[in-house]
Amino acid sequence: MYLESLGGGTMKKLLIVAVAMVGLALPVSAQAAASTERVPFEADVVACNGDLIHLSGTLLMVFTETATPSGGFVFSSHFQPQGVKGVDLVTGTKFIATGLTRDIVVLSPPGGFTETFVNQFHIQATTGAESFIVSELFHITVNANGDVTAFVDNFSATC
Secondary structure (H helix, E strand, C coil), X not given: CHHHHCCXXXXXXXXXXXXXXXXXXXXXXXXXXXXXXXXXXXXXXXXXXXXXXXXXXXXXXXXXXXXXXXXXXXXXXXXXXXXXXXXXXXXXXXEEEEEEEEEEEEEXXXXXXXXXXXXXXXEEECCCCCCEEEEEEEEEEECCCCCEEEEEEXXXXXX
16 A cells, blocks of 8 residues: 555654644534523413413523634524423313424625524314414525525414
């Protein structure tokens, strides 16, 4: 093999260069950070029939931030109910909450940015009652001059 035919001094130099390259690459990859938390969640929401549904459980939250090689940043947040259950405080109907909320912001070095926000929150009835579903999609792109080049805002709530 080629590496075996190199002399001891050349091999050491290649090893030093390889270690230096790995060392230079580490700061780029080390510029990413993430945190995960689980927090108690409680909320009252108005059911389709006008009653209050009391929800409780745990909310998983994940936050990330990453520096891009071009000098920009990407920030994201993710929220997801885990084991969130509810009860209609008037009828006693049981519900299960599922879904996610996700927000991603990308900042570019020249000053532009994009943001995409997605919210899918479902309060599912377990015994034939009406479920409550919230869906939202928001996106905006702004260039370095401050001009909005893309915009979407869709929201719906159904029973």
